[in-house]
Amino acid sequence: MPLVPPPRPAASPAADIPPTSVLTANQPEWSVGELAGALKRTLEDAFGHVRLRGEISGYRGQHGSGHAYFSLKDGQARIDAVVWKGVFGRLRQKPQEGLEVVATGRITTFAGKSSYQIVIESLEPAGLGAWMALLEERKKLLAAEGLFAPEHKRAIPYLPGVVGVVTSPTGAVIRDILHRLEDRFPRPVLVWPVRVQGDGAAEEVAAAIRGFNALGPSSAIPRPDVLIVARGGGSIEDLWAFNEECVVRAAFESAIPLISAVGHETDTTLIDYVSDRRAPTPTGAAEMAVPVRADLIATVSDLSARAIGSIGRRVERDRSDLRALARALPSADALLAAKRQRLDLAEARLAPALAAGASRHRARLQLLLDRMARRSPDVALANARARLARIDHRPLTALRNDVQRKGEALAQLGRRLVVARDASLERARALQARRADRLVALSNRLTQAGLRGVERRRDRLEGLAHLLGSLSYRAVLERGYVLVRDAAGLPVRHAAEAVAASRLSLQFADGTVHAVPDGTADPSVSAKPARRAARTQPASGAETGKRTPASTAAPTRQGSLF
Incomplete structure (x- = not known):
């Protein structure tokens, strides 16, 4: 439909208008609203109802008004889409991020943004989009390697000394994290600036994670106790850097516990599956990283007061128990009276017992002296020397004879072992020769069997090829x-x-x-x-009085061309 300008009142003639101004004054003037309305009518007349196939991108659920806003895209272009509240409830297929659909609706314009869009009236699924299909395939491969297994998850430190953040230094994400940490429990923060979307973003994020892990105790920069990988919301293309394999493997290899905070709560990337904790937002990641300082102070104060009160009550209870036990104890005189009496009796018996014991030991000592006088040590030593002289070199001779006998037995055993070794080697060589001959025979039989099998399958394939050519309808043509x-x-x-x-x-x-x-x-x-x-x-159509469409007739089978 051509754009027709609205009628304008004729300008009053002016004799003093220069020729160049007359040409400009004859051109029609449009207001912005008039031009937007004309473009809207032209687009709606040229493209009424259309069926559009594309992948849903940027869907974040229904707006507070009940309407839904997202985009439809393919590999070449994208178009904004809107589903009004009344139509959304009647859709059989609800919009989903990354889903490929066929949308039916009207093409119109939105003058507030100088853009065109499709007002969707119905949605039909057309399969997963290319991005989602690639994401699901990569997710299955990494899960099969065990990167998402729960046993690899580590606990987040309760109160980290240093917090490392991998994100863009210019976005609102780092400000939200710093403000939340300042409100809950101020901690030193190390920021590794990276790009969070576009070419090279995935490599920078992976390098940042590995860089934090490379810091050691002797480094000038302290090593963080926990890492936060964060980014704001966006479409699946904007968040794709966090689905790359290099980022997932770097997060899996990280020795530092890692919290992922990519996108909004409805966004899910592969780094969320491999991280130790997933936060719905960057602010939530800061809340997971540190506790609330005021709550800790209040808890410590309460526990301290409870401990002091408990100790005081325990001391008072022990004091009362001690008084009660002291009243029940007997006096010192009562406890020591019986002991004193036993000591006195023992003292009275001690002197006679000592005298009797001394007398017994004196008699025993005298008996030993008499026995020693009768059997002098000098006599025993002389007798031992005489026995040693009689023995002379007999032990040395016996030892030499024993060594000689054992040497002869060992030599005989060595000769037997040599004969047995030679016999064993001969048997092993014969067995090896028989097995080599059998292996050669089996190899020849296997080669012949393989050749015969290939020949039989080649003949069968040629027969089937001839049969296919004879049965093909092209032979009839x-x-x-x-x-x-x-x-x-x-x-x-x-x-x-x-x-x-x-x-x-x-x-x-x-x-x-x-x-x-x-x-x-x-x-x-x-x-x-x-x-x-x-x-x-x-x-059935004739019986009910209705006309039966010709398209409902039973299809006839195709006849043979032979």
């Missing part, structure tokens, strides 16, 4: 027959169907020719097939 199809690609079996078709394709053996029937049929062709097709329609 080689003999001069033609295969006729209608515009839908279905075979045409009767002349009446050919006359009724708008366009025909004639397939010959060497190619296909398109033809248009002239609407006439050879009167020599019998109309019986058409009447027979009419009689084969179901009788």
